Amino acid sequence: MIERAASGDRKALARVMTEIELGNDRISESLLDKLHGSFVVGITGFPGSGKSTIISGLAMELIKMGQKVGVLCVDPTSPLSGGSILGDRIRMQELSRQTGAFIRSVPTGGKKGGLGYFTVDLINALDAAGYEKIFIETVGAGQDETDIHNIADAVVMVTVPNLGDEVQAIKAGIMEIADIFVVNKADTGPADEKVKELLALGTAGRMPEVIKVVATRGEGIAGLASAIERRLQQSSMSRQERIKSRLKQLVRYHVEYRLDRYLASRDFDSMANELMSGGGIAQIISRAAGELAK
Amino acid sequence: MSGKRRIRVIIAKPGLDGHDRGAKVLARSLMERGFDVVYTGIRQTPDDIVRAAIEEDADVIGLSVLSGAHMYQFRRVARLMKQNKIEDVLLIGGGIIPESDRPKLARIGVSAVFGPGSSIDEISSFITSRCRRLK
């Protein structure tokens, strides 16, 4: 199945991804010696800011240059029903017809942090199948979206004019939020002001890169594509180092997945009682760890 | 330890008519029943729909058709599903489809047709009972 996926069989790649989502560790493991070290680009920003539209434009640019582009669109799983609406393909119609593109929707499955539990494995599947650039659209829920920073080689944060609060929110440290900022929907409001606001948050020697875009008309997309490319080429990490750092996150996500499911299935009363009767934190963790590895 | 992939349903709106309120309502209701619903939007060609179903490894394709061109749309989608060997994906239809066309649709592989009077319970339990996996 993996060999067929790597030779360009779309259906085989899709099935590999399903096996990953079913928690088939063997499949995840069998990808590891087939990685090329593709670049991963994260796109974050509030819902409706234009992430999907921007990814579509960026990916089209790369496809015109002959690259193969994978896209993972992460959307939230409803905590009430466990279901999800995965609606990002709506804005990717032209892209979804390209031979060089592969788009997959990813529900978070309840994971916090803006990505799904198996996102790293899904990146690996695209990487092993020869997709050279992989875009990840995060949930876009705001400040607690920290996952993408540990996974992506470049992070783009999308904002829009007329949205003041988020700038306040990121004052803590603008350079930690993203490598590149996009003021999208520049056709709808005072975009230059927004650009200035963002630039004003920089400090000497640490100025954010800010790009004005009208994604629906393709304006500014080429400039954004070259800014991302520059950023990726500037990185001091080698291919091997990129893969290694990605695999570190893979382990973290698998631990988190198992831990979340383990805790959800636990009876907290008995855990609390055990603690209060001197059970010891280390003992409880050590028993949990044994369960997790099963 | 096994993961929890949900039944994945593609809701698509083929053809040229631009009204997708019904399709969106259906998508939301199915989400509320615990399905992962990929909504692909309006003006989808049969090729678009089948390719999306392949990439998403969908378990169900639901076509919402209002334009009266349903026979053509379903036939094309069913043929492409065969060509791509994904006939095991459940194909269902919704919208305004005359009773007299239903036998023909059944013959080309449309498992069920849900008219405007169908309840979400009916649709959701049909999918759950007939879906090829993850029952």
Ligand SMILES: Nc1nc2c(ncn2[C@@H]2O[C@H](COP(=O)(O)OP(=O)(O)O)[C@@H](O)[C@H]2O)c(=O)[nH]1
């Ligand atoms: N006016 C305007 N609308 C845009 C622009 N970019 C995206 N949109 C629209 O904004 C809405 C949300 O876009 P989408 O890409 O789905 O945002 P996402 O939720 O962040 O992925 C859609 O209706 C887009 O057509 C833009 O540059 N200008």
Ligand SMILES: [Mg+2]
């Ligand atoms: Mg989106």
